[in-house]
Amino acid sequence: MTSPIKLAIVGVGKIVYDQHVPAIAANAGNFTLVATASRNNTIDNIPSFPTIEAMLEARPDIEAVSLCMPPQYRYAAAYKALAAGKHVFLEKPPGATLSEVADLEAFAAKQGVSLFASWHSRYAPGVQPAKAHLAANKPTAMHVIWKEDVRQWHPNQDWIWQAGGLGVFDPGINALSIVTEILPSAVFLTKAALEFPENRDAPIAADLHFQDAAGIKVHAEFDWRQTGPQSWDIIVTTADGEVRLANGGARLWINGAEQALEKEAEYPSLYQRFADIIRAGKSDVDVAPLRHVADAFMLGQRKVVEAFHD
Amino acid sequence: MTSPIKLAIVGVGKIVYDQHVPAIAANAGNFTLVATASRNNTIDNIPSFPTIEAMLEARPDIEAVSLCMPPQYRYAAAYKALAAGKHVFLEKPPGATLSEVADLEAFAAKQGVSLFASWHSRYAPGVQPAKAHLAANKPTAMHVIWKEDVRQWHPNQDWIWQAGGLGVFDPGINALSIVTEILPSAVFLTKAALEFPENRDAPIAADLHFQDAAGIKVHAEFDWRQTGPQSWDIIVTTADGEVRLANGGARLWINGAEQALEKEAEYPSLYQRFADIIRAGKSDVDVAPLRHVADAFMLGQRKVVEAFHD
Numbered sequence: 001m002t003s004p005i006k007l008a009i010v011g012v013g014k015i016v017y018d019q020h021v022p023a024i025a026a027n028a029g030n031f032t033l034v035a036t037a038s039r040n041n042t043i044d045n046i047p048s049f050p051t052i053e054a055m056l057e058a059r060p061d062i063e064a065v066s067l068c069m070p071p072q073y074r075y076a077a078a079y080k081a082l083a084a085g086k087h088v089f090l091e092k093p094p095g096a097t098l099s100e101v102a103d104l105e106a107f108a109a110k111q112g113v114s115l116f117a118s119w120h121s122r123y124a125p126g127v128q129p130a131k132a133h134l135a136a137n138k139p140t141a142m143h144v145i146w147k148e149d150v151r152q153w154h155p156n157q158d159w160i161w162q163a164g165g166l167g168v169f170d171p172g173i174n175a176l177s178i179v180t181e182i183l184p185s186a187v188f189l190t191k192a193a194l195e196f197p198e199n200r201d202a203p204i205a206a207d208l209h210f211q212d213a214a215g216i217k218v219h220a221e222f223d224w225r226q227t228g229p230q231s232w233d234i235i236v237t238t239a240d241g242e243v244r245l246a247n248g249g250a251r252l253w254i255n256g257a258e259q260a261l262e263k264e265a266e267y268p269s270l271y272q273r274f275a276d277i278i279r280a281g282k283s284d285v286d287v288a289p290l291r292h293v294a295d296a297f298m299l300g301q302r303k304v305v306e307a308f309h310d
Numbered sequence: 311m312t313s314p315i316k317l318a319i320v321g322v323g324k325i326v327y328d329q330h331v332p333a334i335a336a337n338a339g340n341f342t343l344v345a346t347a348s349r350n351n352t353i354d355n356i357p358s359f360p361t362i363e364a365m366l367e368a369r370p371d372i373e374a375v376s377l378c379m380p381p382q383y384r385y386a387a388a389y390k391a392l393a394a395g396k397h398v399f400l401e402k403p404p405g406a407t408l409s410e411v412a413d414l415e416a417f418a419a420k421q422g423v424s425l426f427a428s429w430h431s432r433y434a435p436g437v438q439p440a441k442a443h444l445a446a447n448k449p450t451a452m453h454v455i456w457k458e459d460v461r462q463w464h465p466n467q468d469w470i471w472q473a474g475g476l477g478v479f480d481p482g483i484n485a486l487s488i489v490t491e492i493l494p495s496a497v498f499l500t501k502a503a504l505e506f507p508e509n510r511d512a513p514i515a516a517d518l519h520f521q522d523a524a525g526i527k528v529h530a531e532f533d534w535r536q537t538g539p540q541s542w543d544i545i546v547t548t549a550d551g552e553v554r555l556a557n558g559g560a561r562l563w564i565n566g567a568e569q570a571l572e573k574e575a576e577y578p579s580l581y582q583r584f585a586d587i588i589r590a591g592k593s594d595v596d597v598a599p600l601r602h603v604a605d606a607f608m609l610g611q612r613k614v615v616e617a618f619h620d
Binding site: 102164192201213291295299300301302 | 496
């Protein structure tokens with residue numbers, strides 16, 4: 001039995017309180033939370049520092065850090081942590097650009113530490129059973145419907161509407177992380193339309209068409225203007241039936257029959273994975289979901305739609 | 311002495327007549343042009359076919375193909391050529407999306423053939439001397455000025471203004487291919503502004519700010535509205551002077567002294583490189599320039615500017 005890895009969190013906010021803190025507590029054999037660095041927020045009974053620099057200076061015993069600030073600020077913190085020889089857990093998306101993530105991956109390898117680009121939705125309980133089914137039953141088409149009310153899920157989060165904040169791709173990238181996990185082949189974007197509110201620098205909706213070399217068609221619809229019931233659904237057509245993931249991967253139907261699944265444990269599973277790669281001395285940096293987002297911005301047609309006000 | 315590789319060209323247009331045909335003639339020991347496939351154009355005395363499928367069917371002796379159609383159509387042709395066991399030369403940019411290029415790279419490896427993502431500007435005569443100088447004299451800042459008259463260089467090329475056609479990044483990616491070749495460290499985008507004419511789906515100008523972990527600052531200005539003298543310049547500040555590349559890398563000054571360079575031979579050098587990787591049994595697919603472009607579309611602030619008419 002190895003001793004728990006001494007972990008720090010940088011960028012304390014809603015996702016940290018809701019997910020990271022309980023997940024770390026559930027991984028007590030793997031991690032002990034020993035410090036936080038954040039401008040405004042703290043965690044009860046955990047030593048806190050105003051900056052990552054102050055924290056790394058005061059607590060050389062820290063072995064790993066989880067970076068949970070907005071993606072535009074993640075590279076600088078990750079670089080400092082890797083330079084100090086710490087293992088790094090990146091919240092999704094792993095960065096504001098693909099190039100910085102490539103640079104961090106190379107730097108982690110040089111430093112001999114582990115870098116983890118986390119995609120929590122891949123650990124939703126229906127995802128691995130869906131993947132196993134599609135490995136044996138070739139998919140021919142996929143329809144992804146990710147429609148939610150931004151006012152409910154991201155109230156007054158200005159950074160998400162800024163250039164680089166990704167807009168509706170912030171939840172949409174969760175869908176893409178599942179799509180790229182469960183499909184047996186690589187797809188790529190062939191056509192896209194992105195809707196930008198006239199007063200914002202990030203899209204509020206996106207319509208995406210992908211295909212692979214063998215002809216599978218994937219259609220994804222992301223929309224942040226959904227009131228009433230929310231949709232986080234992926235419907236896959238196979239030669240002999242249908243696979244349906246709902247609630248972001250928390251429920252699964254195969255040919256109409258709902259499947260019994262494990263209990264939801266996305267973030268505990270992420271921390272288990274982080275511990276596993278640290279102990280195996282490797283990194284896990286799959287940029288495919290972020291690459292699809294960048295492709296959508298590059299290839300997509302831009303449409304200006306009515307202003308959005310929180 | 312091995313015999314010349316039997317080569318075909320797909321997508322015959324201006325760049326093929328101006329560059330590929332003479333470069334292949336200059337590489338007679340490496341390549342023999344045996345066929346073309348193109349909807350509208352042919353090359354004198356070379357058998358031509360209306361489609362790549364017809365060409366591959368009729369001429370199984372073809373060993374390698376150069377793909378010169380617009381990037382939006384390149385994947386499908388590349389996939390067919392790789393599936394038929396041919397080595398593939400991709401004109402720049404190597405695809406319309408990063409994801410499709412990643413897929414082609416994996417497929418080429420599986421097929422045991424060579425894939426070459428070509429960046430002709432990297433073979434401009436000043437590039438390798440500049441790179442060697444910067445490896446020994448650390449750069450602190452770089453200014454990239456790529457300003458040309460689109461009406462002169464891309465008259466009535468509708469595809470370049472469509473979503474996915476890249477707009478001013480079509481020449482700008484040449485600058486980025488040089489920047490990523492000569493810099494001793496990896497940079498990433500921190501801020502960008504893209505100007506879209508109100509009647510077009512691709513940008514006419516871009517202002518880009520990059521940095522690396524050590525603090526080097528790169529500022530790139532791309533503009534397609536330049537009349538009068540054209541600018542394809544890169545000015546690098548080092549601790550002990552200045553490196554200046556002009557004319558797209560064809561001329562080089564180090565600390566004010568113009569350097570004697572080899573004769574311009576970008577495309578002959580590309581075909582020499584293609585022959586080398588085929589004979590070495592490897593691929594050469596550096597996506598860094600296209601990744602920076604995708605990052606710019608993802609991170610960049612969009613501004614609408616006056617309509618552009620050819």
